[in-house]
Amino acid sequence: MASLVVRCVFGPRLYRLYGKGEIRGHDYEANRLERHSDTVVKWVNFFWNVGWYMSPGIGLFLYRRGYFCPEGLLSLAKFAGSILVLLFGAVCVRGIGRLSNPEYRQFLKILHDASVNNSPNAKKLLSQYDFHFKAWPVDFRWDELENDEKKTRLLSKSHKSRGLVEHVKGLPCQVLSYILVHTFGRRMIYPGSLSLLAGAVGPMLLQGRAKLCEQHNGIRAKLLARDNNEIDTMFVDRRNQKEHFNNGNILVVCCEGNAGFYEVGCMCTPLEGGYSVLGWNHPGFAGSTGVPYPVNEANAVDVVMQYAIEKLGFKVDDIVIFAWSIGGYSATLAAMNYPDIKAVVLDATFDDIVPLAISKMPNSWKGLIIRSMRDYFNLNIADQLCQYPGPIRLIRRSKDEIITTEEGVISTNRGNFLLIKLLQCRYPKLMTEESISVLNTWLSVPDTITQLSISTSLELDESECLQILQSYVEENSTSYPMLIGDDLGRDMKMKLVLFLASKYLGDFDSTHCTPLPASIFALPWSLDEEFLIYDGEN
Template identity: 35%
Template sequence: MQLFMLWKCIFGPKLHQTYPFAVPPPATRADRQPDHIYVKNIVEMVSDKVLFMLRMFIEILRTVWPLYLLYSYYRGTLTFANSVSFVRVTSFFIIVPIYFMILRGIGRFVNPVYTKFINDFSEITYDSTKEARQKFLTKYDFSLSHWKPDYTIESYSLRKLPSISTTKTDLIKQTEVTLIERVLHYPFLLLGYVCVNVFGRRLMFPGSLEILRLMLHRALLDGRSNLIVSYHAKRHIIRTADGNHIDTIFVDARSTTDIQTLVITCEGNAGFYEVGSMMTPIEAGFSVLGWNRPGFGESSVSVTMKCSLN
């Protein structure tokens, strides 16, 4: 039984806070943390920081690996001996996260707040009624990567975007190109594809960057807490046809106002519904549906223009 509990603590979701019954007043001291914020012990805190640093390092590697590959080829270091070193480094990045995941699980296991949460979380998987799930979401704020979607969209119609033909025939008809441009056309297309998919999407959607989410972590928690506690908002996860899980929140004002209009807010490429434009229509008495783009907040991490259109 204890081993099973430890297993759940190792692979369980990350707990952020337990929602208070009322919006807490601002802290009188800058170093004082509100009581409803989940307090990690030293073992879980250190493990989370190490895992976060590893994720950041891997994100950097994913961004610069094409440049490093070209640099290694230019220097002539793509040899068998260096490939053995690469395997060792890869093994390091596999073993170290496993070690700290186990260590983090032990830290959670000895924390009574987390053990109570994971027990409630396990029970809710067997009692999957909408009322029970919504009650659980109004009690705990946690990583929704382990949460089953409330609604699933089976199909979609993708809006077509204007495209530019890049075939060889069309390029020759539209512009006069030199021989060298014709030779480098497809290599440049490949280079552009790599640049867009490696770091272009991250520049286009900066809100999906891990460092920005870390900087706004406390503000996002306070924003969700304010919406759920003060306005009785309800969170739902929607699974789109392309497999993304979208974190949404709904404030129903129909019982307190005569306005029967629903406002759907859409934030920018670095915005979140927790700290975005939702409060403006809420204070005006409208019912509001807010959502985070893929990769933003607790929505899944696949960030593409196609996902945003869906």
């Protein structure tokens, strides 16, 4: 009995009991004792978070008020003590309320069995509940695979190392960079990691999880990454539903944006397309623990990929990685470490965070911004994407207001630069100054009709472009870089570049945050598949 009381006092919040089939789901109904005491706990937690973010200002206010003296500090200690007593009392009363609720006691029993026994049946029963994810047992660990510790992992290239003299001279800037990144910098890059934001969107996340679990039979799981961060995931399996979903054997792994969560994020797009889908939250987002620094992102997406392959049983070449916005960083990390995946689809993604960071901050901060980003958040997506050899599709938002350095000017959309860098990497001899100039003109127009007129003015013939590419592939291979172009004229190079750009890039007439329709989401164009179709027609 005593252990049950303790578990009721310190147990997780219970949000919902999911419905399956004819059983209707319903929100957990707390009694008055639990409901009112939990309100006190929530408010204390809210003011603590606000106080933490505003601590420099609060500290200055208290200093000016004379609280930084023995008498003032004693008053502050008494105030803090009274808050702790209030919090402790509220937690105890909440535990009494839970103890008197049969539904919560039943949940605690199932949670205890799942945590201690770790049996499939206990986990299945536990999956019927939505509760605070911290208490969820671990379903998969990064070190479950043999010799995984010896696996070589590729990371984004770091900045050029500095010599001793340069390091000493730059020490003041280094300190400023550290402060900038670890105060508001990281929170500006990944606002979804703010607990205040998570609290504000909490009801939406609960509704999103309920929809995924009840309507799509989603399976929630906790993964333990290499750095001991716990990663919150949701999997929708459609492999055995071929009569309804033709794409169920393909798994789409979704990487969300900087304020996106799988509950309400880009998972909905491949779900509408009939694919099996695996979503996950960045470290520090919603149920995931940690902070979304680049190395933590690398560890998180790696354990997600391991889970998809080893636990869920998908073949590597049946996995597509789909990312929105800054999720392209995690997606390309996974792609270059798992080069045999089926494809990569990047929606509203940029090439490098540095130009975007510079455009959002005062010009006088330029040097500090460059140093800070390169040292701590070197999100060079283009560099990582170029290390992936498979099919790629880029989706550009024609009215994107977030990844443009000049709002409303489509030529400054950093997706353009991502495409150019990719083509330069894959087809270096085609990307001459003249070809890049024509491509920039093509990318600077806001609609496909004008793009078509540019292609028409060059007398671009797709069948001719395919014949030239096929001839090269037959003599060489489809591996990159493709050194095609030495024997081609200036005009033919420009035609090929525009042809390839139209195959890699698709436009969506929308702003940055509009959900991507399933009709826009498509597997990328592939030279191998194109030639199979082309040969069949001839």
